[in-house]
Amino acid sequence: AQKVTQAQTEISVVEKEDVTLDCVYETRDTTYYLFWYKQPPSGELVFLIRRNSFDEQNEISGRYSWNFQKSTSSFNFTITASQVVDSAVYFCALSGGGGADGLTFGKGTHLIIQP
């Protein structure tokens, strides 16, 4: 069975601080995909990134960066110089290979950026 653990239920930081959201996953699949989604107060989940299990390169997109470490089954997400607009719930998710039936989500981390 697949499992995604986001141990941080809520994080509160002051604007401009860097913040890292942790994600640890479990799967028996050798091919799998990891995702991060953002859920702002409006409710819609917004796709941020997808990473496959064979690509361990870290990725940077503006103030966002992702650190994928297969050895520790982690896919952490860092926001640099946080802004109030980054306040949202962030979900890490896992998809197995072979026509997976949707994504397995973590419980989410509620990120609060205080001005």
Next chain:
Amino acid sequence: EADIYQTPRYLVIGTGKKITLECSQTMGHDKMYWYQQDPGMELHLIHYSYGVNSTEKGDLSSESTVSRIRTEHFPLTLESARPSHTSQYLCASSEISFSGANVLTFGAGSRLTVL
């Protein structure tokens, strides 16, 4: 501009009422999903569909039912709503891929409150 639409966004009804949550997508995606999001934020897959006339139950048992008569439409129905059905319901869609690489596109959600 949203490519997947959910109505109603908010619904407050009494116990025993029948309700249908609508979900439509304009992307021509074959695969569609319903997730239930509890107040603790966790997302659970309750239904999915591979295409017209295909419906499957997800990981979380649900008293709701779904239908897929048209590719773009995937409504969810509760025959007799109860307070335990109070939740946010999120609809999503994706292309069919057997690699598990699908990016799900989500609607804004329907927040249901049963009194």
